[in-house]
Amino acid sequence: MQEFRSDLHNEAELKLYNKKSDYIVLSAIMDYNYFNQFYSEENHENSTILGAFLAGSGSGRVREVTPIIRALRFKKRYNSFGKGVLDQQDVANLSGILTKYSENPNNFEYSDKYWWNDISSILNNKLSNLDGYDVFMLTDALKENVGTRLQGKEMNVNLQYFWIKQKNDYWSGNYNLSRINSIFSYIGLTTSGKYYSNLSIKHQIGFEMDLGLYLPTSENTLFDRSINLKLNHNQLFTITDRLIYQVDFNIFGDMYKKNKGFLLEALNSFNYYLENNFSINLNINSHFQKYDQQSVFVDFDRNGYYRVPHFYDGAYREFLWWDFGVFLNYHFGRM
Amino acid sequence: MKKIFVIALLSSVLLLEAVSPSLPESDHEFIKQYCLPAWKYIDLNMELAISGDNRKFTHYNENEQYEFYKINYKPTVFFRKESDKMMLKCFGY
Numbered sequence: 001m002q003e004f005r006s007d008l009h010n011e012a013e014l015k016l017y018n019k020k021s022d023y024i025v026l027s028a029i030m031d032y033n034y035f036n037q038f039y040s041e042e043n044h045e046n047s048t049i050l051g052a053f054l055a056g057s058g059s060g061r062v063r064e065v066t067p068i069i070r071a072l073r074f075k076k077r078y079n080s081f082g083k084g085v086l087d088q089q090d091v092a093n094l095s096g097i098l099t100k101y102s103e104n105p106n107n108f109e110y111s112d113k114y115w116w117n118d119i120s121s122i123l124n125n126k127l128s129n130l131d132g133y134d135v136f137m138l139t140d141a142l143k144e145n146v147g148t149r150l151q152g153k154e155m156n157v158n159l160q161y162f163w164i165k166q167k168n169d170y171w172s173g174n175y176n177l178s179r180i181n182s183i184f185s186y187i188g189l190t191t192s193g194k195y196y197s198n199l200s201i202k203h204q205i206g207f208e209m210d211l212g213l214y215l216p217t218s219e220n221t222l223f224d225r226s227i228n229l230k231l232n233h234n235q236l237f238t239i240t241d242r243l244i245y246q247v248d249f250n251i252f253g254d255m256y257k258k259n260k261g262f263l264l265e266a267l268n269s270f271n272y273y274l275e276n277n278f279s280i281n282l283n284i285n286s287h288f289q290k291y292d293q294q295s296v297f298v299d300f301d302r303n304g305y306y307r308v309p310h311f312y313d314g315a316y317r318e319f320l321w322w323d324f325g326v327f328l329n330y331h332f333g334r335m
Numbered sequence: 336m337k338k339i340f341v342i343a344l345l346s347s348v349l350l351l352e353a354v355s356p357s358l359p360e361s362d363h364e365f366i367k368q369y370c371l372p373a374w375k376y377i378d379l380n381m382e383l384a385i386s387g388d389n390r391k392f393t394h395y396n397e398n399e400q401y402e403f404y405k406i407n408y409k410p411t412v413f414f415r416k417e418s419d420k421m422m423l424k425c426f427g428y
Contacts, residue, residue, distance in 0.1 A: 003405075010427040017420055063370055064417060072362055088365055099374035151366055198366050283386070325386030327407075332379035 005035040021061045025156055027054040042177070045169040050162065054190075058156025062194050065151045070142070071095035072201050077141045083129040093122040101142060144241040145273050149204055150196035160188040160212070185218040201238075208232040229253040244271040263289040271329075281327035290318040375416035382409040 013027040029052040037044045071094040075086040086094075097118055104111040120127045127135070164184040170177040190212035198204045210230040231251045238244050250265040270282045384407040411428040 007428070010425075012423070012425040015422040017422075061422075064415065065366055065371075067371060067374065068366055068369060072366070088369075091365065092369055095369070096371055096374070099371065099376065102376065198363070201362070321389055323386060323388040325384050325407075327382055327384040327386075330381040332381075 002038045003035055004038075005033070007034075008032045017061065020059075021154075022057070022059050023061070023154075023156075024057045025054070025158065028052070041172060043171050045171065047167050049165045052160065052162045054158050054160045056156045056158030056190075058154055060152060060154030062150050062152040062154050062196055064148065065198070066146060066149045067095040067098040069146045069149045069198065069201055070098050070144070073144060073146070074098075074138065074141045076201065077138055078126075081130065081134050081137075083134070084126050086123065086126065090123055090126070094119070097122055098142075140241070143276050144238070145244055145271075145279075146201075146238055147204070147236050147244045147246070147271075149198060149236075150194075150206065151198055153193070153195040155193040156191065158188075158190045158192070160190055161217075162186040162188070162214075182220050183218055184220055185216070186214050186221075187217050188212045188214040203238075204236040206232075206234045206236075208234075227255040242273045244273075245269070246271070261290065263287060277331045279329045279331070281325075281329060283323075283325040283327070285323050286321075287323075288320045370419075371417065373416075373418035375414070378411075378413040380411045380413065382407070382411065384409070 009029075009031045011027065011029040013025065015023045015025045017023045029050065031048075031050040031052075033046075033048045033050070035046050068091070071091045074094060075091050078084070078086050100118075101115070104115050108114050116127070127138075130138070162185060164186075166180075166182045166184070168178075168180040168182075170179075190210065192208070192210040194206070194208050196204065196206040208230070209232070210228070212228045214226045214228065216224065229252070232248060234246065234248045236244065236246045246269045248265070248267040248269075250263070250267070252263040252265075254261050265285065265287050267285045268283065271279050272281075273279045384405075386405055386407065388403040388405075409428050411426070414423075414425045416423045
């Protein structure tokens with residue numbers, strides 16, 4: 001069997017905070033998925049359009065602190081020279097200006113000149129103690145890869161609506177065997193929580209939880225009622241300046257009528273930066289899944305984004321699989 | 336199988352915790368307390384991937400094994416903006 005698959009996916013999430021870190025969250029997802037599966041005598045063509053909308057409220061805040069981690073690495077490197085000390089206020093000033101590091105080359109000719117001028121002025125000329133070799137080592141600290149670093153905790157309760165339109169065509173050569181058009185819609189009451197902490201400059205841990213109750217609102221439906229749970233624990237290590245290792249442990253559980261199912265996953269990702277914008281990524285993952293007859297998963301990817309609900313028709317009750325991937329990534333601009 | 340998976344999971348976490356040096360308390364508190372007032376970034380990312388998938392099914396005491404290989408081409412755009420009052424992230428591929 002061969003398959004051609006194409007996916008266009010867009011999503012946006014907006015959180016509006018008050019002073020106490022309470023917030024309302026709004027998100028929208030639009031997804032178009034097409035696949036064509038070629039068997040020896042037939043092929044199956046499917047196109048799916050999905051729209052998902054979420055509104056909710058919550059408390060707490062998970063912030064992205066990547067520039068702060070980078071500034072702390074800069075401070076550690078600077079202090080190691082023994083020619084001065086950067087204090088916490090210097091780190092605060094520096095992390096603000098570090099957010100412009102990747103943008104500067106787009107805005108200035110000879111951007112490094114402006115960059116080091118800015119740094120020198122916010123650090124009150126503390127760079128003037130350094131010689132050329134020290135500055136080379138400091139430049140390294142700006143290029144080190146620290147991954148995406150998060151800090152904080154939050155919890156929210158949401159109402160979610162899915163709308164899915166599917167078209168299935170079964171072909172034998174140019175002869176159309178059958179065509180099935182379906183529209184599904186679901187409403188879900190969900191709660192989710194996140195906790196992230198940086199135990200060291202090189203090590204971050206995170207926990208995520210999602211729990212949802214999903215009910216159909218259309219006549220066509222894949223399930224009557226489904227309860228889904230996802231637990232995630234992840235760890236990120238910067239092993240060297242150019243090598244980042246991330247491990248995710250996932251537990252998915254779902255209950256559909258009286259049937260229950262679960263999926264355990266261990267996902268390993270090694271990301272090696274060949275140069276500042278170009279990385280090679282190796283993923284090695286294992287999965288173990290077991291369920292009774294029928295099962296529905298509302299799926300999430302490793303960034304926590306919702307994906308299309310999957311329905312397993314119960315043909316198999318238990319399976320174990322491994323997968324691996326080699327990815328080449330070019331980042332045009334990144335933090 | 337389930338027991339092996341859980342044991343492997345727990346031992347991996349403990350091992351990772353053991354080898355990881357802890358951050359000086361002052362820096363740890365600083366990361367928790369200090370927040371950037373406002374910032375944004377865009378990450379444009381192009382991904383080319385070769386991946387494989389090996390599945391062994393157990394179905395009414397019959398075993399079946401499948402292997403899948405795929406080539407993936409994925410341009411993505413990621414935008415994030417944070418301030419005291421809001422957080423906006425957009426993602427597309």
